Amino acid sequence: MTIRTAIIGFGTGGRVFHAPLLTAEPRFTVSAIVTGDPARAAAASAYAGADILPDADAVFARDDLDLVVITSPHATHAPLARRAVAAGIAVVIDKPLGISGAEARSVVEEAEAAGVPLTVFHNRRWDGDFLTLRDTLASGEIGEVRQFESAFEKWAPDLAARWKDVATPGQGGGILFDLGPHLIDQALLLFGDVVGVHAELDRRRAGAVADDDVFLSLTHASGVRSRLWMNATSPANRPRFRVVGSRAVFTSYGLDPQEPHAKAGLGPLDPGFGVHDDGRTALLSAPGTERAVPLLPGEHLAFYRALGDALTEGGPLPVDPWEAVRGLEVIEAARGRR
Numbered sequence: 001m002t003i004r005t006a007i008i009g010f011g012t013g014g015r016v017f018h019a020p021l022l023t024a025e026p027r028f029t030v031s032a033i034v035t036g037d038p039a040r041a042a043a044a045s046a047y048a049g050a051d052i053l054p055d056a057d058a059v060f061a062r063d064d065l066d067l068v069v070i071t072s073p074h075a076t077h078a079p080l081a082r083r084a085v086a087a088g089i090a091v092v093i094d095k096p097l098g099i100s101g102a103e104a105r106s107v108v109e110e111a112e113a114a115g116v117p118l119t120v121f122h123n124r125r126w127d128g129d130f131l132t133l134r135d136t137l138a139s140g141e142i143g144e145v146r147q148f149e150s151a152f153e154k155w156a157p158d159l160a161a162r163w164k165d166v167a168t169p170g171q172g173g174g175i176l177f178d179l180g181p182h183l184i185d186q187a188l189l190l191f192g193d194v195v196g197v198h199a200e201l202d203r204r205r206a207g208a209v210a211d212d213d214v215f216l217s218l219t220h221a222s223g224v225r226s227r228l229w230m231n232a233t234s235p236a237n238r239p240r241f242r243v244v245g246s247r248a249v250f251t252s253y254g255l256d257p258q259e260p261h262a263k264a265g266l267g268p269l270d271p272g273f274g275v276h277d278d279g280r281t282a283l284l285s286a287p288g289t290e291r292a293v294p295l296l297p298g299e300h301l302a303f304y305r306a307l308g309d310a311l312t313e314g315g316p317l318p319v320d321p322w323e324a325v326r327g328l329e330v331i332e333a334a335r336g337r338r
Contacts, residue, residue: 001312005067006032006059008080010040011162013071013094016262017123019047021301024268027308028067034059056080065089066311071121073163074172078103081118085110090117090311095181097324099172101332104325111321117310119317120324121303124182125189127256128274128298132282133241136250136293137190141284143247148187148226150241152179152255153234159205167210169335174210176201176331179230184327187218187226193326194218194226199334204233216334241282252282256298274298 005028007014014033022028032051033044041052053059059068060083068084070077071094078098084091091111097120098104111118124130136142159165167173188194196219201211212233218226229238243250258274266273274297281292302318309315 001027003028003066003308003311004031004064005029005069006034006053006062006065007069007071008034008056008059009070009072009094010035010037010044011071013121014069015040015043016259017300018069018071018092018094018121019044020262020267021304022069023047024301025304025308027312028304031065032059032062034072056083060084060087067092069121070094073167074177075099075167077172078107081107082110085114085116085118088114088116092119092121092307093324094121095185095324096172096177096328096331097181097321098328099170099177101325101329104321104328108321108325117317118321119307119310120319120321122182122185122319122324123300123303124186124256125319126299126302127258128276128296129240129252129254129256129282130186131296131298132252132293133243133250134190135296136282136284137243141248142243142245142250145191145224145243145245147244148191148224148241149228149239149243150183150186150226151229151231151238152183152240153229153231153237155235156232157205159207165208169210174201174214175212175230175232176214176334177210180214180216180228180331180334181324181327183228183230184216184218184330185323187220187228188323188326188330191220191224191226192222193220194330195221197330197333199336201334214334216330218330248284248286250282250284250293252293252295254280258298258300268299268301274300 030050034053067090069092198217200215202213204213214230216228241252306318
């Protein structure tokens with residue numbers, strides 16, 4: 001079975017993540033790409049056989065699609081997903097699923113009632129450092145986890161004209177909506193549900209209309225405390241992960257290389273894709289000892305392999321959308337809306 005797919009939006013999400021991944025998984029074909037930007041339309045033309053469409057209306061006017069991937073501005077995610085569900089087309093929504101918990105819940109409920117598969121692109125579950133951390137936790141070497149620290153920071157001190165820099169929080173703007181879904185999703189996946197949220201949301205850049213410097217402290221029902229940083233104005237970065245357990249501390253630095261590899265023109269099936277090429281490792285430290293932990297290669301392609309299984313063989317969706325709803329509820333709590 002060939003899964004005929006339309007991608008709505010061809011910015012970083014569509015161009016760097018979804019289109020290359022879909023092309024690398026043989027059960028999918030990119031049949032249509034929606035973009036109103038001439039430069040992006042030129043880039044989209046590299047996908048032979050894909051129709052370049054001016055707007056989402058042109059997608060839903062067709063009757064030959066099996067899947068819609070939504071990677072447009074955040075405020076459009078839920079409305080477009082509803083249109084796909086109403087048309088009976090399976091949906092992948094780039095994070096966030098919506099811009100409120102209520103909106104996200106209603107979309108998932110509509111999809112379930114219609115029997116339409118709907119999932120959320122939480123691809124950071126397949127970052128190499130996160131996969132390495134999960135394996136290390138499973139080995140028991142860290143012991144009982146007490147603190148989980150996770151940071152995704154970058155240096156972008158000046159605002160640009162792109163929609164992410166001009167959208168308000170009410171429109172899904174700000175770094176909490178941009179990176180928060182990933183960091184919160186990882187924390188929930190590792191340590192379970194959250195019973196307490198403390199948040200510090202700041203605007204550091206001149207003219208900023210939404211948060212660009214965020215700290216969250218989450219208290220899990222399991223007793224673990226997660227501390228999450230996301231920052232667009234950091235000249236130097238914290239460890240990507242630091243996990244304190246009763247036996248050892250796990251530390252890793254730097255971001256997963258899949259995004260820069262894709263931007264450099266490497267494909268998901270190319271040798272070395274997703275592998276740190278600078279020899280870096282994670283570190284496991286205990287009293288009197290320290291050892292390097294090799295970083296596993298990242299594999300965002302695993303998301304679409306699992307989705308292919310779900311759509312053709314009835315397997316589980318790669319990301320349960322209700323888990324994305326719970327992440328949005330945490331964001332709402334951080335913003336003081338619950």
